[in-house]
Amino acid sequence: MTDRLYYHDSFLHEFEGEITEVVPVAEINGRHGVYLDRTAFYPTSGGQVYDTGWLSTGEGSSAKLRVAEVAETEDGRVVHYIEADRAPERGTRIRGLIDPTRRRDHMQQHSGQHVLSAAFVRLFNLPTVSFHMGEDASSIDLDTPTLAAGQVEEAEALANEIVQENRPVEIKYVTQAAAQELGLRKPPRTDKDELRLIDIRDFDLSACGGTHVKNTGQIGCILLRKMERVRQGWRVEFVCGQRAVVTARHDYTTLTEAAALFSGHIWEVPQQVRKALEEIRSANKTTEHLLEEVAELQAASLLSETTPVNGRKVIERLYRDRDLSFIRLLAQKLTRLELNVVALLGAASGQASIVFAQSKGMPFDMGALLKEVLAELGGRGGGSKDLAQGGAPHAEGLEAALNELARKLRD
Numbered sequence: 001m002t003d004r005l006y007y008h009d010s011f012l013h014e015f016e017g018e019i020t021e022v023v024p025v026a027e028i029n030g031r032h033g034v035y036l037d038r039t040a041f042y043p044t045s046g047g048q049v050y051d052t053g054w055l056s057t058g059e060g061s062s063a064k065l066r067v068a069e070v071a072e073t074e075d076g077r078v079v080h081y082i083e084a085d086r087a088p089e090r091g092t093r094i095r096g097l098i099d100p101t102r103r104r105d106h107m108q109q110h111s112g113q114h115v116l117s118a119a120f121v122r123l124f125n126l127p128t129v130s131f132h133m134g135e136d137a138s139s140i141d142l143d144t145p146t147l148a149a150g151q152v153e154e155a156e157a158l159a160n161e162i163v164q165e166n167r168p169v170e171i172k173y174v175t176q177a178a179a180q181e182l183g184l185r186k187p188p189r190t191d192k193d194e195l196r197l198i199d200i201r202d203f204d205l206s207a208c209g210g211t212h213v214k215n216t217g218q219i220g221c222i223l224l225r226k227m228e229r230v231r232q233g234w235r236v237e238f239v240c241g242q243r244a245v246v247t248a249r250h251d252y253t254t255l256t257e258a259a260a261l262f263s264g265h266i267w268e269v270p271q272q273v274r275k276a277l278e279e280i281r282s283a284n285k286t287t288e289h290l291l292e293e294v295a296e297l298q299a300a301s302l303l304s305e306t307t308p309v310n311g312r313k314v315i316e317r318l319y320r321d322r323d324l325s326f327i328r329l330l331a332q333k334l335t336r337l338e339l340n341v342v343a344l345l346g347a348a349s350g351q352a353s354i355v356f357a358q359s360k361g362m363p364f365d366m367g368a369l370l371k372e373v374l375a376e377l378g379g380r381g382g383g384s385k386d387l388a389q390g391g392a393p394h395a396e397g398l399e400a401a402l403n404e405l406a407r408k409l410r411d
Contacts (some may be wrong), residue, residue, distance in 0.1 A: 108241030
């Protein structure tokens, strides 16, 4: 069993140990794995991601091995995945070096999660059912069918009060029996005789194996970013410490750039965006109305200049400057303005598109005809007996296919 040094000191960044076993590279998808008799590297578990760093086996740069990932095995050991052409031998003495920036970040996120989860319990009796630490943000899932923005703001405010009070964060070890009398926020699912507890003085007591700060002030700050409904309740996304600073700076820069585009203040951006969206919606309605007028005029013109053959008007056209939405609208106008009309239309603006339509009561199957044409052109599509549409990889051969089909339907 690996002696886990981080259990006792989350600020331990260097340690000495010995390699007890080496796993060949072929067994773990491209990386050597080594087991140590003792380690300060945290493996992925409990929602917290792994530490990275180095294992030094001697003097020189070649003796410094990059630890790219750390994992926990089913039998309770810790395996260190290293980037190296050759694995060190069993029995080699090493000096472990933890990446201090990554460790500090993980301590801030995990300790912040404890404070935040406790805040939701204290204020609204909303328990946390899961925790996830991501590269950019972390999240907790709350067991609740509803969650209001006001509740999120209150929990954030209380959590940051605890941070500012700089309360001690202590590690305690107790038996399972003793833990049951202490009122843990979330009873652990484990059969271990001894539990490791993280005690945020007079605010939260939880069983946890992760790395944590010594005082809540070291969390820096807690910034809640987003709330969304998920299967098991509500998910709240947050960032702590330096991540919060980086995130706030990115948000400010984004808002400043947006405000400059609107020639206003960052606080005016929501109002300006709403105004712009209203103008866009109004412009879209005007465009749709004009497009419909154009389609109706175009349909009337085509019908007036087309001579019926065998009692039906078959109209085929390829529009190189129009898209699918226009030819679909045109096809609908053509088949509604007169009876006994077949429209075979193509568009070459953007992706090559086809729309086949016929007036109600006509004997053809537009869906079947479309699939036949698209099969030759290498495209896909479908539809009903009276209206079908699809796309082709390019417009080459499309006009000829429309003309050929039109000839067949006139016979």
